[in-house]
Amino acid sequence: MKLFDVYPLYDVEPINAYDCIVVDKNGIEYLDMYGGHAVISVGHSHPHYVKKLKEQIEKIGFYSNAVQNSLQSRLAKKLGELSGYDEYQLFLCNSGAEANENALKLASFYTGKSRVIAFNNGFHGRTSAAVATTDNTKIISPLNAQQDVTFLPLNEIELVKTELEKGDVCAVIVEPIQGVGGLDEGTTEFFTALETLCHEFGAVLILDEVQSGFGRSGKFFAHQYHGITPDIISIAKGMGNGFPIGGIMIAPHIEPNYGMLGTTFGGNHLACIAALSVLEVIETENLIDNTRLTGEYFLSQVQQIPGLQKVKGKGLMLGLEFDFEVSELRKKMIYDEHIFTGGAMNKKLLRILPPLTIGRKEIDQFIKALHNVLVEEKVGL
Ligand code: PLP
Numbered sequence: 001m002k003l004f005d006v007y008p009l010y011d012v013e014p015i016n017a018y019d020c021i022v023v024d025k026n027g028i029e030y031l032d033m034y035g036g037h038a039v040i041s042v043g044h045s046h047p048h049y050v051k052k053l054k055e056q057i058e059k060i061g062f063y064s065n066a067v068q069n070s071l072q073s074r075l076a077k078k079l080g081e082l083s084g085y086d087e088y089q090l091f092l093c094n095s096g097a098e099a100n101e102n103a104l105k106l107a108s109f110y111t112g113k114s115r116v117i118a119f120n121n122g123f124h125g126r127t128s129a130a131v132a133t134t135d136n137t138k139i140i141s142p143l144n145a146q147q148d149v150t151f152l153p154l155n156e157i158e159l160v161k162t163e164l165e166k167g168d169v170c171a172v173i174v175e176p177i178q179g180v181g182g183l184d185e186g187t188t189e190f191f192t193a194l195e196t197l198c199h200e201f202g203a204v205l206i207l208d209e210v211q212s213g214f215g216r217s218g219k220f221f222a223h224q225y226h227g228i229t230p231d232i233i234s235i236a237k238g239m240g241n242g243f244p245i246g247g248i249m250i251a252p253h254i255e256p257n258y259g260m261l262g263t264t265f266g267g268n269h270l271a272c273i274a275a276l277s278v279l280e281v282i283e284t285e286n287l288i289d290n291t292r293l294t295g296e297y298f299l300s301q302v303q304q305i306p307g308l309q310k311v312k313g314k315g316l317m318l319g320l321e322f323d324f325e326v327s328e329l330r331k332k333m334i335y336d337e338h339i340f341t342g343g344a345m346n347k348k349l350l351r352i353l354p355p356l357t358i359g360r361k362e363i364d365q366f367i368k369a370l371h372n373v374l375v376e377e378k379v380g381l
Contacts, residue, residue: 010334017044020355020362022340033366034340038179038211038317038353041238042281046357049241052277053270062268071272078279079249083220085233088249089256092267096210096236097125099246100173102261103232107171107204110254115148117163117172117203121181121345122151124173124208154178154186157193164201171204171232176222179211182346183312183319191226204231204254210246211317214238215282215356218292218315225314238356243274287356291315297360298352301367306374309348318352319344324380326350332379337369 012030016023020043022030032040042049063069072092080086093099108114118124152159154174163169172194178184186194198205207230212222216238219225223233231254236246247266250256265271282288295315302311302320310321322329325347333339342351354362373379 019043020358030338030340031362031365032340033352033354034342035353035355039237039242040355041214041241042278043355043357046281048281049277052273056269056273061270071269072267075272075276082279085249087252090247090249091261092247093263094244094265095246099234099236099248100124103206103234103248104171111170113168113170115168117150117169119154119174120151121178123180154184155190157190161197164197169203171206172198173206175208177212177313177317180345182344182349188226191228195228206232208234210234210236215288215291216315216317218295240274241278243271245271245275291356294358298363305370316354320350322348329379332373339369
């Protein structure tokens with residue numbers, strides 16, 4: 001059987017990796033400035049993470065959610081402590097799309113309504129193709145086919161108000177920093193007003209922190225820059241450092257009942273130990289401080305890059321906007337400079353999402369390489 005060919009692939013096969021370095025089958029080392037879509041948080045093959053996973057698989061890797069699994073409670077406790085959301089409740093699943101699917105389902109149960117407000121260029125996963133379009137503006141999913149979604153421009157609070165006033169909205173879902181869509185952000189004024197309006201009209205405010213969470217923005221959650229408290233927070237990606245795990249953190253006023261949500265694999269022993277050891281490393285190695293400081297250093301150094309129009313994002317969730325499409329630049333960065341970077345729906349944006357362990361030395365290497373490709377090889381100039 002051949003593979004279903006849905007991904008255009010670079011001709012590189014990583015077979016080994018450590019910290020910010022990925023090694024291909026020919027022994028070539030690459031600097032990972034992309035972390036496999038913001039997934040690698042504590043660095044590839046972190047020794048603590050590897051040790052904990054090995055110890056766990058030798059004991060038990062999986063049993064169903066019909067029996068007790070104290071690793072889930074240990075994970076919930078640690079996550080509550082580090083994120084500042086001690087009083088919230090945790091439901092575990094396997095990916096970001098699933099996290100959002102559960103968040104929307106829960107919002108619908110809680111409010112008895114079904115319409116959803118989302119924002120142009122928002123991205124929330126792909127478990128349903130129903131509302132995935134290719135015009136690059138409305139690719140929100142996993143909203144199920146029956147769920148009516150209204151897309152609005154970010155930061156247009158009056159338009160949100162007009163929709164909420166109609167009284168049929170169960171949830172507003174928003175990324176604090178847009179990922180795939182291209183690093184646009186709501187302002188603090190917008191998020192604060194959004195929170196107030198959701199309370200006023202009884203809609204659930206869902207912050208999709210799948211990409212921006214777990215320290216990537218320089219705070220545990222990126223919405224914490226705005227002083228708001230969402231009703232539901234969705235999480236995944238950096239949570240497992242490559243082990244598939246996702247979840248939603250649910251405010252105390254949303255009460256559970258049996259059968260409301262469910263999953264076969266979610267919260268299994270291996271996934272829990274992966275996420276728990278990620279949190280332990282984030283804490284012991286002060287990775288959130290490192291993210292903030294290294295992000296600041298990146299910003300100070302990147303200003304010298306020729307042709308750069310704009311730098312977007314926070315911490316180590318960054319986008320470099322050029323006045324040309326970056327696909328050629330990305331190819332040169334991989335094949336000539338041996339550095340992984342990312343693209344976005346905005347084809348002029350180079351996305352930077354390295355492991356949170358990265359330091360100044362690697363940033364200097366990246367800046368030098370980018371300079372080489374732009375100036376020496378004259379890509380885009
Ligand atoms: N939400 C956001 C903000 C994302 O960036 C992504 C993936 O890129 C998802 C949800 C979907 O996550 P997954 O691919 O794990 O289903």
